[in-house]
Amino acid sequence: MTAKPRATWLMLTCFGMILFLCIGQRHSFGLFLRPMSMELGWERATFSFAIALQNLVWGVSQPFTGMLADRYGARRSFIAGGICYALGLYGMSQAGSGLQLAVSAGLLVGIAQSCTGFGIVYGALGKLVSAEQRGMALGIVGAFGSLGQFAMLPSNQALIGHLGWSHALLIGGGLCLLMAALAFGTPAGAGKPVASTGQSMGQALRQAFRHKGFLLLTLGFFACGFQLAFIATHLPAYLADQGLSPTVGVTALAIVALANILGTWLCGYFGEKFSKKYLLAAIYGIRGFALAAFVLLPVTPLTTYVFAAVMGLIWLGTVPLSNGVVGQIFGYQYISTLYGFVFLSHQLGSFLGVWLGGLLFDMTGSYQPVWVIAIGLSAVAAIISLPIDDRAVQARPVHV
Numbered sequence: 001m002t003a004k005p006r007a008t009w010l011m012l013t014c015f016g017m018i019l020f021l022c023i024g025q026r027h028s029f030g031l032f033l034r035p036m037s038m039e040l041g042w043e044r045a046t047f048s049f050a051i052a053l054q055n056l057v058w059g060v061s062q063p064f065t066g067m068l069a070d071r072y073g074a075r076r077s078f079i080a081g082g083i084c085y086a087l088g089l090y091g092m093s094q095a096g097s098g099l100q101l102a103v104s105a106g107l108l109v110g111i112a113q114s115c116t117g118f119g120i121v122y123g124a125l126g127k128l129v130s131a132e133q134r135g136m137a138l139g140i141v142g143a144f145g146s147l148g149q150f151a152m153l154p155s156n157q158a159l160i161g162h163l164g165w166s167h168a169l170l171i172g173g174g175l176c177l178l179m180a181a182l183a184f185g186t187p188a189g190a191g192k193p194v195a196s197t198g199q200s201m202g203q204a205l206r207q208a209f210r211h212k213g214f215l216l217l218t219l220g221f222f223a224c225g226f227q228l229a230f231i232a233t234h235l236p237a238y239l240a241d242q243g244l245s246p247t248v249g250v251t252a253l254a255i256v257a258l259a260n261i262l263g264t265w266l267c268g269y270f271g272e273k274f275s276k277k278y279l280l281a282a283i284y285g286i287r288g289f290a291l292a293a294f295v296l297l298p299v300t301p302l303t304t305y306v307f308a309a310v311m312g313l314i315w316l317g318t319v320p321l322s323n324g325v326v327g328q329i330f331g332y333q334y335i336s337t338l339y340g341f342v343f344l345s346h347q348l349g350s351f352l353g354v355w356l357g358g359l360l361f362d363m364t365g366s367y368q369p370v371w372v373i374a375i376g377l378s379a380v381a382a383i384i385s386l387p388i389d390d391r392a393v394q395a396r397p398v399h400v
Helices: 006-026 029-040 044-072 075-094 098-116 118-128 129-162 165-176 176-187 201-209 212-241 246-271 275-296 301-313 318-330 335-364 367-387
Strands: none
Touching: 006 029, 006 075, 006 098, 006 118, 006 165, 006 176, 029 044, 029 165, 029 176, 029 201, 029 212, 029 246, 044 075, 044 118, 044 201, 044 212, 044 335, 075 098, 075 118, 075 165, 075 176, 098 118, 118 129, 118 335, 129 165, 129 246, 129 318, 165 176, 165 212, 176 201, 201 212, 201 246, 201 318, 201 335, 212 246, 212 275, 212 318, 212 335, 246 275, 246 301, 246 318, 275 301, 275 318, 275 367, 318 335, 335 367
């Protein structure tokens, strides 16, 4: 990684804490659905659309923030993202209409997440570490994101309970502003290409979009986004509808985050030992069985916690694996850009998962149709992951 272990760990800690704050706050938005909707007299679809828009904006902007990070480095992206996250949460705390919520929680926070999320962090880090150490480094930094999910869930729930949802968002915005300061603990040129292959960014994109494995990976990631965003946003409300206390929902999401600390590290570790595409197929398959069992069994605290633990072990494991497949095939010169397009598919799935969750609930009074869709997507994603050709390709100009 670097010649000085202390500098290495400082770098990994700063990268990790940026993910800690970005992903931790994102994982907590579902806690605000019921209190905001009830106090402001909104239907669930209003809040759901704003969070769905957040996921969509994150995905649509990710290729462009990735291009900027590949060209100018990631530090500027982290600074802009931290400021944008704080402004978005402040606006969300003051929102009195669905439009104001969509602009703050949807547009501003979505852009912030694209600047401070996995696409930029993993892309920059992947260029700073050797191939032998890459899986371990990505796993360590990814575990910080999982730890953020675990830590910020109960803290946000406590803030909502004691101070109200508006003040909880204001405090969250202040914490997210720290990402701008943490950016200075990352190398100034983090994310810039360390060696050129002679291939332009446009040529790299054309080569990727003509590669069948890249397209299959991108399609499979749609299922991941749909499932995770739906569960993170709607699980607390779904459990409350089943007669369980709000504590069960918070505990379930905390278990997801806690299990994912180990799960993300393990996926990064095993991704260097075994075929990443087969690990992805296995993860999607396990998710499908876990979702089906949860829907078919009686909803109790015990079944909920077991479901949360299983999902947590494979929650964000697809991220280092998918990022690794892209780097394995195309190299790391334009990794943030190429992964940005893969992640766009993930966020299109996230948009539909969150939005359909609220829309179909308002239409039918049940989340059951969305659970069924999530199960079906698991099967599709597992099947199409198997034929991915993950062999390295030569980074050569593509003539049209």
